[in-house]
Amino acid sequence: MCTTRHENNAGHQEESQRQAIVRALDYDKSITQQVQGSVSFSDALEYLLGGDSLNSEYTINYVRNLKRVPLDGCPPDFQAAYQRHISAWDSRDRTQITATFSDILAIAKLHGVEFTQPSSDAR
Numbered sequence: 001m002c003t004t005r006h007e008n009n010a011g012h013q014e015e016s017q018r019q020a021i022v023r024a025l026d027y028d029k030s031i032t033q034q035v036q037g038s039v040s041f042s043d044a045l046e047y048l049l050g051g052d053s054l055n056s057e058y059t060i061n062y063v064r065n066l067k068r069v070p071l072d073g074c075p076p077d078f079q080a081a082y083q084r085h086i087s088a089w090d091s092r093d094r095t096q097i098t099a100t101f102s103d104i105l106a107i108a109k110l111h112g113v114e115f116t117q118p119s120s121d122a123r
Contacts, residue, residue, distance in 0.1 A: 014111070020073030021113045024082065025104075031065045049094050063089045078107050 049059075066086050071079045081103045088096035108115055 016073055017075045017078075018112050020070075021075075021078055021108050021111055022115075024069050024071055024074055024078070025108065025113070025115045027069045028066070031062065031069075049092055049097075059092075075107075075111060078104070078111065081107050 063086070066089055069082065071082055074082070081100065085097070085100035085104055088100045105115055
């Protein structure tokens, strides 16, 4: 089978974008794991969004770290979805946080990246 230079470049760009998505999601996962520790993901989320901790320094730092997720090289639709996720965190809207993260994972899957959310069970 003969491939053109354009096909080779497109394949290289797609692989590069997949790797960038994996880097972004791995970084996101590491941030979540720092918060999660030995509690369930839902408990960690509740802690970050709970009444007294809503504007806690811990939550503010978590959102600040989300803004550092490396999106360079990610496809535009993934970058836009991740920015919406950050905006949801900025607004502390639990429903939007969950929905926008689901969108991120769906877009990653469209680009050939399978990624699982942190477990809802205690680790």
